[in-house]
Amino acid sequence: MNPATLQAMADFPRQLELFYAAVPESYRNWTPSSWDGIPSETFSALGQVCHVRDIEIDGYHVRIQRTLAEDKPVLVSLDGYELERERGYATADAREALAAFRAARAKTMELLASLTPEALERTAEFEGYGALTLRSLVHYLCSHDQQHLAGLQWLLGKIDASRAASA
Numbered sequence: 001m002n003p004a005t006l007q008a009m010a011d012f013p014r015q016l017e018l019f020y021a022a023v024p025e026s027y028r029n030w031t032p033s034s035w036d037g038i039p040s041e042t043f044s045a046l047g048q049v050c051h052v053r054d055i056e057i058d059g060y061h062v063r064i065q066r067t068l069a070e071d072k073p074v075l076v077s078l079d080g081y082e083l084e085r086e087r088g089y090a091t092a093d094a095r096e097a098l099a100a101f102r103a104a105r106a107k108t109m110e111l112l113a114s115l116t117p118e119a120l121e122r123t124a125e126f127e128g129y130g131a132l133t134l135r136s137l138v139h140y141l142c143s144h145d146q147q148h149l150a151g152l153q154w155l156l157g158k159i160d161a162s163r164a165a166s167a
Helices: 003-021 045-069 080-087 094-113 134-165
Strands: 123-126 130-133
Touching: 003 045, 003 094, 003 134, 045 080, 045 094, 045 123, 045 134, 123 134, 130 134
Parallel strands: none
Antiparallel strands: 123 130
């Protein structure tokens, strides 16, 4: 597995916590009037945190396990907005969500560290992505992380712009 990818994934929980902490408390559930240009899904800052937690656990943990255990499984894409509605992201406890994500990512990293080169070549079909290897799936997970860091930065920019406009 690419060491840069693994390092980025290992560092992501810390970066997520730092970026989330940069959001003023009164803006953690705030949404802009326009989402034009957002590099991630259209979630509030708190929603971004809850989303990466749920996608790690219910998405990537399941996808990785199925790719290891089954012969060319079809991996489903989860509807993040449905998860948001079902799980009430707006009323979630950010500390709990961040802690749960940190624990889930530690589990992911532990699992990845144990994989053989042959395991990384196992194949699956990922809804919306097509055929892939387990190694591909890990790259997509890392990409997902980066999209949500960018989404939080984008929200910080929108928050600052909205505060300047109302001053």
